[in-house]
Amino acid sequence: MVFDLNGKIALISGGASGIGLNYAKELLKNGVKGVCLADVSPEFGDKALKDIEAEFGTNRAIFVQTDVTDIKQFQNAFEKTIETFKHIDILINNAGILNDSLWEKEISVNLNGTIHGTLLALEKYLPSYKQGEDALIVNISSIAGIAEIGFVPIYTATKHAIIGLTRAWGIPLVYERTKVRVVALCPGVTLTPLIADMSGRNLGKEYETIFEKIRPTFQPSQEPEYLAEEAMNVFKHGPNGTLWVIESGQPAYEFKFPERFAQKGNVLSYD
Numbered sequence: 001m002v003f004d005l006n007g008k009i010a011l012i013s014g015g016a017s018g019i020g021l022n023y024a025k026e027l028l029k030n031g032v033k034g035v036c037l038a039d040v041s042p043e044f045g046d047k048a049l050k051d052i053e054a055e056f057g058t059n060r061a062i063f064v065q066t067d068v069t070d071i072k073q074f075q076n077a078f079e080k081t082i083e084t085f086k087h088i089d090i091l092i093n094n095a096g097i098l099n100d101s102l103w104e105k106e107i108s109v110n111l112n113g114t115i116h117g118t119l120l121a122l123e124k125y126l127p128s129y130k131q132g133e134d135a136l137i138v139n140i141s142s143i144a145g146i147a148e149i150g151f152v153p154i155y156t157a158t159k160h161a162i163i164g165l166t167r168a169w170g171i172p173l174v175y176e177r178t179k180v181r182v183v184a185l186c187p188g189v190t191l192t193p194l195i196a197d198m199s200g201r202n203l204g205k206e207y208e209t210i211f212e213k214i215r216p217t218f219q220p221s222q223e224p225e226y227l228a229e230e231a232m233n234v235f236k237h238g239p240n241g242t243l244w245v246i247e248s249g250q251p252a253y254e255f256k257f258p259e260r261f262a263q264k265g266n267v268l269s270y271d
């Protein structure tokens, strides 16, 4: 299976900086015709549009100020994308924050934001406005979605939840109805402002101590440009409902859950 990116239109939440902007640029390099950067920050938006114009020319990108926690704002980003480019084929649910000290906001951005984007894309805009046979939703989870990152348990929970959404929305029965593939990316540590200073973005000093103890396991890291480049292979070839880790500047590998019933022998042992 190959999903041809040529001529497609993509909407990227949190797309005006960090890894999101790198996905946008890499998509354009791979033949995507237009991108919508749906981001909460107009400052990042202005700068990103200038960057994209300098590299790819005019009329390839729009910025729509969007807080993904507000489904009406998210819907407005879809509407503006269609007004401008007439189609939409790809949604990347990328907007996310890491800050357990603001955990209700963190859940709202990371989880509600992903749900808002998926409901709009899967149930309305992608089936109606895609150009080819298929469309694509990419949910940005993290290695925190498949491992226990004890210094930010709530961030970890939001990223695990994104795995659950991807697996459940990625079943064949949903695809047969919508013709929208749903895949997740689980990036490892990637050099962006999100991880530049993690100190203090936790539930307090006990968690800061855990952070200091496990900090060395957060090496080595990778550049956002590498992550975005490798992500294109997943966008083009990743089967529906699959989960892909990209870490340490290495090729993407698939993360698979173990067969549930094969674990029935793991019974509780006690005296």
Ligand SMILES: NC(=O)c1ccc[n+]([C@@H]2O[C@H](COP(=O)([O-])OP(=O)(O)OC[C@H]3O[C@@H](n4cnc5c(N)ncnc54)[C@H](O)[C@@H]3O)[C@@H](O)[C@H]2O)c1
Pocket: 013, 014, 015, 016, 017, 018, 019, 020, 038, 039, 040, 041, 044, 066, 067, 068, 069, 094, 095, 096, 097, 098, 109, 140, 141, 142, 143, 186, 187, 188, 189, 190, 191, 192, 193, 194, 195
């Ligand atoms: N950097 C890493 O090491 C890493 C690793 C794994 C997963 N991730 C995930 O990748 C995604 C992007 O991370 P990043 O490192 O580029 O972060 P970043 O902080 O560099 O960029 C995040 C972008 O999202 C935007 N944003 C924040 N809140 C928003 C909201 N409510 N609505 C719309 N936009 C919003 C910001 O303005 C910013 O442009 C996140 O979901 C993050 O959890 C990052």
